[in-house]
Amino acid sequence: MIKNAVYAQSGGVTSVINASAYGVIKKCFSCREIGKVYVGLNGINGIIDDDLADMDCEEPYEIDLLKTTPASAFGSCRRKLSESREDEFKKIFEVFSKYNIGYFFYNGGNDSMDTANKIYNYSKKIGFDLKVIGIPKTIDNDLYGTDHSPGYGSSAKYLATAILEASLDVKSMSADSTKVFILETMGRHAGWLAASASLARVNANYGPHIVLMPEVPFNREKFITKVDNTVRRTGYCSIVVAEGLNDEKGNLVAHFGATDSFGNKQLGGVGSTISSIISEELKLKVHTAVPDYLQRSGGHLSCYTDVNEAVLVGSMAVHYALQGKNGYMVSINRISDEPYYVTYDLVDLSEVANNTKTIPNEFITDDGMDVTTEFIKYAKPLIEGEYYPPILNGTPRYAKLRLIR
16 A cells, blocks of 8 residues: 655754655655655654644745755754653544555754654554664764764865954954964864864865854863963964853853753853953953854855765655664764765664764764864864855845745
8 A cells, every 4th residue: 555755854954954855755756656745844843733734735846956055945943842742643643544654754953863763662552653764963973873974075165264254354463463263163062063163174274263152071181271371382373162062060151051851961162251361361352253054054165975864764764664774763884984885774763862962982082172184084084075056146046935834
């Protein structure tokens, strides 16, 4: 019996999450075993609320544009399912029954894989014939069970470019003005994004000179000493700091106090905190920048490797589901760095859910304030190549979907 498929996006967006949607939709369209393809609008919320869009109603050209359209073309969410709320699961499976859904593809990060895993477990509990496959996505690159996550490479390219250009700027002004520039990146528990900014040095070393990551407790005295020595040596200092930086007592150096629906503290402000420390201790002029959403939705700097892999994890999710695989997330396995080569496999959703992959010690220098050449070898292939969106009237032309219910 032919079954239909539903796909949804969850968590913080990326510049390539829609490329994974493209991979899912195009693969489903080509498979005789799958009838219609629906998308849950605003993540799992759309499925609970019976708010599904029919992809048969979209123009083929707009579907193709998903490959280069950043953010979430269908809306995302941060809703966390609770096993104590069986009414939510009943609503989900009532919608699955109504639309004859036999395949569920959920595109997201750690918490999103937890949602997918709970839906998989509930389907088993009630004996509902459903194939559940998770599709990896996070700029944080902290998903367990995969070499890296789609979205990370393009954000890394954006941050490396941003800190390179800002470093040249502060170098230009350092004679009698700004001496220190600080870039605050995302990264709650893992410093992959902050570390990626070090790729700015692959051609010439204008910075960053210091990279502060959550994996290493912040030591104020050692930090100030390194800033001072760097300014004395080069005339300026370029710094990258992850928003989730902790002090030596395990406390966040800075946060706003609010929490999201996943229960995570809303982070931000660590760049300003570090700036105040430098100004107080060294009396230097400091500028701070927070790229915030820009670093995750910079579609104009999406890289070729990232877009292609995002498409492939989407299409492979459908491929594995049709093979009868169930309760897994698609993973990327690296075979070699040079030449860069990967294969695709599966990892249990239960292993991925709510786990965090932090930066290994061999990627961090002994002083804890920079990355090693081993990290550069790991990260460099992920930012290779360009995948520019079409330009219309001087700006990117992104997908315009009708989202007909």
